[in-house]
Amino acid sequence: xxxxxxxxxxxxxASTGLVLLALLGGCSSLLGGGAGDRERSTIYAPDPRVxxxxxxxxxxxxxxxxxxxxARMIDSFRIAVRPTPSELQVYRGASWAKTPTDMLQDTVLRxxxxxxxxxxxxxxxxxxxxxxxxxxxxxxxxxxxxxNVMPAATIEANAKLIHNIDQTVVGSRTxxxxxxxxxxxxxxxxxxxxxxxxxxxxxxxxxxxxSGNAHETAHHGxxxxxxx
Numbered sequence: 001x002x003x004x005x006x007x008x009x010x011x012x013x014a015s016t017g018l019v020l021l022a023l024l025g026g027c028s029s030l031l032g033g034g035a036g037d038r039e040r041s042t043i044y045a046p047d048p049r050v051x052x053x054x055x056x057x058x059x060x061x062x063x064x065x066x067x068x069x070x071a072r073m074i075d076s077f078r079i080a081v082r083p084t085p086s087e088l089q090v091y092r093g094a095s096w097a098k099t100p101t102d103m104l105q106d107t108v109l110r111x112x113x114x115x116x117x118x119x120x121x122x123x124x125x126x127x128x129x130x131x132x133x134x135x136x137x138x139x140x141x142x143x144x145x146x147x148n149v150m151p152a153a154t155i156e157a158n159a160k161l162i163h164n165i166d167q168t169v170v171g172s173r174t175x176x177x178x179x180x181x182x183x184x185x186x187x188x189x190x191x192x193x194x195x196x197x198x199x200x201x202x203x204x205x206x207x208x209x210x211s212g213n214a215h216e217t218a219h220h221g222x223x224x225x226x227x228x
């Protein structure tokens with residue numbers, strides 16, 4: 001009987017050890033960092049559309065968009081999250097299809113093109129003769145908890161409108177959009193980023209048109225109404 005009980009206890013220890021190894025193996029896979037995690041990564045591609053606001057003025061000048069600038073940590077394919085004011089992390093197993101600077105520039109460009117308020121707008125180097133250029137410095141593009149239960153998709157960018165002939169800064173303004181996510185899941189945070197992109201791009205486009213027209217009026221007289 002003693003031998004039998006000892007053998008039984010040994011079998012129990014062996015089976016328990018196998019279970020612990022399996023659990024540890026599962027934990028190590030959850031920690032990530034391997035090639036398998038990259039293969040399972042979900043790629044998110046927000047595609048916000050901004051409708052023209054009736055109050056936006058019409059312009060008779062042309063505009064180019066310089067490539068936006070940003071710190072390397074901000075302009076990353078990884079989705080940044082700030083759980084505390086002094087801590088910046090990224091969501092594991094998730095990434096952007098485009099960098100944040102590309103997403104912001106694409107949204108601003110498409111909003112201007114679709115608005116029908118400006119005769120020509122293009123990226124720098126596209127070959128159009130532009131009267132003004134837009135320079136954007138992206139400062140924040142992160143899910144920020146800011147002491148709340150749920151994060152807010154936070155985008156902060158400074159925009160400068162520059163007159164090409166004399167390189168004077170016609171206007172400079174910092175735009176901020178912070179849209180709370182419906183939940184803590186990555187997909188919900190991404191949805192909030194789509195809304196933040198809509199908000200900040202719409203605000204920026206309205207300001208661009210107003211600032212350019214104000215400069216044209218100050219130097220060349222009132223901007224004529226659009227041709228029908």
